[in-house]
Amino acid sequence: MHACLIYTSITGNTKAVMEMIYNALNQSDITPQLTHVRDLDFETLQHYDYIIVGTYTFGNGDIPREMMPLYEYLSQTNLRYVRSAIVGTGDRFYPYFCGAVDRFVEPMQQQTDLRVTLKVELYPEQKDRDKIPRLIASLTR
Structure with missing residues (x-):
């Protein structure tokens, strides 16, 4: 099994x-590929x-401009x-926390088998790390 992790990050x-x-997927039977969106061959x-x-x-x-072609x-x-x-x-300071996640939901529900979403405030803390095994379990069940 293979996973493509596509991201963009400004901070x-x-x-x-x-x-x-x-890293969590690397410990499983899934082979991950981490790719910045600008380097992705769709x-x-x-x-x-x-x-x-x-x-x-x-x-x-x-949604950030560089993610729009993927969207x-x-x-x-x-x-x-x-x-x-x-x-x-995202930052809860803004009225629409992690709105880009919500905007990706509809097309991914329609065109993929969307299993799970995860929103993290700013830099990931231990409580966010603890959610990763559940994210992987939801994705792979």
């Missing part, structure tokens, strides 16, 4: 969460068993056989 928070997930996504999207939220609940691809491509998850980081 390092999202990258840190995705690295934690990558056509390779059809070859994965799992896709995990990791994004920060820009402004007031917006559009996932909105138009049938990957219903691929189990997926969405992970996001």
Whole structure:
């Protein structure tokens, strides 16, 4: 089984969460590939068993500009056989906490087998690390 972990990060928070997930998957029978969205060949996504999207939220609940091509691809491509998850980081200071996660839900529910979402405030703490095994269990069940 293979997983593609696709992320973007501006402050390092999202990258840190995705690295934690990558390390946890590496301890399982799933082979993970951690890829920054700018380096992703979208056509390779059809070859994965799992896709995990990791994004920060820009402004007031917006998807970052660099994630929009992935959002559009996932909105138009049938990957219903691929189990997926969405992970996001954000700041509760803003009215729409981790809004980019919520915006990714609809296309990923329609075009993939969306299993789980995870929202993390700022840099991941121990309580966030503790959620990663549950995220993986939800994704792989």
